[in-house]
Amino acid sequence: MTLSAKREYVIQMRTIYKNANGKKEKSRILEQVSQTLACHRKHAIRVIRKPPAEVICRLRDPIYPNRLIRILEEVWIAAQRPWSVRLKAALPLWLPHIKQKWPLSSEEERLLLNMSAATMDRRLGPYKTRLKRKVYGKTRPGRWLRQAIPIQTESWNVPEPGWLESDTVSHSGPNAFGTFAYSFNQVDLFSGWVESLAILGKSAVNIVLGAEIMRQAMPFKQKGVDTDNGDEFINHPMKRYCETNDIQRFRSRPNKKDDQAHIEQKNSTHVRQLIGWDRYDTEEAVAAMNDLYRNEWRLLTNIFLPSVKLANKIRIGSRIKRVYGEAQTPLDRLRDSGLGDREKIAALYEQRKTMNPFELSEIVEAKLIRIWKLSTRVRPSREVPAARIKPNWTLEIGDYPPYCVPRVSQDVAKMRSGHRKERMLGTL
Structure with missing residues (x-):
């Protein structure tokens, strides 16, 4: 019996006890209360005879208007x-x-x-509104070179910047058929610095070029990267890229997302809650996403939005208590540590003095509307010719950093219609 149920029972029995006639009936009621509440008879007498407490409501004026x-x-x-x-x-x-x-x-x-x-x-x-949506898209395990990459399971206590976790987020919509866009994300475990890039198809060429673009933009030297077991990361081009740039490689255990908790969190906060779950499968949509990722969104999240970092783990019996440090922006955490590329950090710090976060947020909202209009609202069928195109990879150079995209026929572009009518709201 719950505490609230006991209270209701006592109130009811108190009324019955008050209206009872004779000692025998009252004694019977006390025995029943004692058995129901599993208490001593004397305690049952005190509970039944005790007058109901008066609830005093203390109202005060609100402190915050x-x-x-x-x-x-x-x-x-x-x-x-x-x-x-x-x-x-x-x-x-x-x-x-x-x-x-x-x-x-x-x-x-x-x-x-x-x-x-x-x-x-x-x-x-x-x-605050919480929306639950199903994420589509698959990560196929990489068969090659997997045994040569060590498994990393504990990566929260990192003493210096440059140790990253990487992952991809699919933008396939309700059907993971054909070629569609991915968001390629990387997070620094020391500072919480996040870099994102949109690519069309997660081929090894795309991943290598995207990794190089983000490496050049980071205000610190990359020392290592921890990925999942997907074939977009476990391949020879990625192996040669890491060896050339002296980057150590690690991987998580198969089907264990907790091994990459940091990047999985950023996949939610920096992609799903921002872009949503619609399908994007055109060069124009990928270009619009990169225009947002590589400019306003990158500056807003890294130099204006604080994040918390796990400072310690304390085991109490069978449970683990996590203690978090003071919330700081990734830029402030890098500057206070004295590590990283001092010239880039100083330039970003001076740039922050001249920027308004509200203006950045308004630009982000405007660009999101344009991105949502480019989503593919029609469910692709197996008769669409573009789904059987063999990608011909070319390097495209625009206003944003270069990335690799396949040449897709106009049939896929004609499938774009509609506009995203709802906005994903998140709780961090």
């Missing part, structure tokens, strides 16, 4: 709906831009900065 909560909601949305601990750490960095957008008094500024993470969670509760 509705205007401040609406401002907090707008900041939360512009910051891509982060976890409350990360949102609280981002407020001092965003405060000058918040004051430009909404005039704040000194008292409102004090209240906003002093608001606890738990209060933010509670007050933002009505605005």
